[in-house]
Amino acid sequence: MKIVRTEAIPFAIPYAKPLKFASGEVHTADHVLVRVHTDDGLTGTAEAPPRPYTYGETQESIVAVIDKILAPQILGLTALEREAVQARLDRTVGNPTAKAAIDMALWDILGQAAGMPVSGLLGGYTDRMRVSHMVGFAPADEMVAEAERIRDTYGVTTFKVKVGRQPYTEDVAACRALREALGPDIGLYIDGNRGWTASESARALREMADLGLTFAEELCPADDVLGRRWLVAQSPLPFIADESATRTGEVTRELLGGSATAISIKTARTGFTASQRVLHECEGLGVEVVMGNQIDGQVGTLCSVAFGAAHRSTAHHAGELSNFLDMTDDLLTEPLTIENGHLRIREGAGLGIDIDPDKLARYRQDR
Incomplete structure (x- = not known):
């Protein structure tokens, strides 16, 4: 289960109405779909929602930090080496949702490999x-x-x-x-x-x-x-x-x-x-x-x-x-x-995340 590739795919889906609260308001879900791929064909999936008014992350910063900094540090590690992954991710300060999405995607891989729900x-x-x-x-x-x-x-x-x-x-x-x-x-x-x-x-x-x-x-x-x-x-x-x-x-x-x-x-x-x-x-x-x-x-x-x-x-x-x-x-x-x-929870192995390819193609922002 060696990590061979990651994806950080920006997508945008409008809200039916703005969500308003004291620290800001949101009109569109400008999120990032994070995928981690292993050498045995397993793919773990998670979502990183940027909240610039709370943690300073943006959609663009999440994509950049994963592609340029975080992913290169964990390539070659296995999904079982969670502590090693955490140690390498923590070399970079901040960026909590980018790191969290990678971690959850790795757990998704572990669940799939074990044939068990992550929960x-x-x-x-x-x-x-x-x-x-x-x-x-x-x-x-x-x-x-x-x-x-x-x-x-x-x-x-x-x-x-x-x-x-x-x-x-x-x-x-x-x-x-x-x-x-x-x-x-x-x-x-x-x-x-x-x-x-x-x-x-x-x-x-x-x-x-x-x-x-x-x-x-x-x-x-x-x-x-x-x-x-x-x-x-x-x-x-x-x-x-x-x-x-x-x-x-x-x-x-x-x-x-x-x-x-x-x-x-x-x-x-x-x-x-x-x-x-x-x-x-x-x-x-x-x-x-x-x-x-x-x-x-x-x-x-x-x-x-x-x-x-x-x-x-x-x-x-x-x-x-x-x-x-x-x-x-x-x-x-x-x-x-x-x-x-x-x-x-979703039954079956992993997190039970099955992405609709047509919807992803419709809402992704990098193509």
């Missing part, structure tokens, strides 16, 4: 996850309508509400409207993408104390060190570190420094190998984890559910596995389906 190789806890849907910025009535549509169509009963605008008017009002419309049994949590100050966050949490929220995520910047610690110390909710905790060292810093009490794991930025390290660190420290979403397409979502379903801790809460519903199309031959609020 089984990772842990095999269950074959599905409950789904959480992200509700982005919009007038409150439109946010309610979207949540009701997703609940009624797909059976989803957990919603992540994007906040970070005007905390005492738009954001609190939207959360209150969602709770009133959806009822007490629907799970709601909020994600600020660093859009509020610590004092704004504290006041907003007080004003929403009666809404039964389950988590608060990245309400204010982690770089506002003292303000963030002050906020988390008084937060009545588990406080999730997401973009501030992208590596094991950052997870340690945020948790032990009092800047977070829970962690979001995103396979799009830590692959499977580093995500397991983050997960085991969190389990050792006794903090909760949630499976986050990098606004992944269906390929990336398959990777997320494979990891999330593999472990008891990540399967405990609903995973953010539905952002692909906002895309006008995707690359899989057999599209994903959410049924009764759950998304299943």
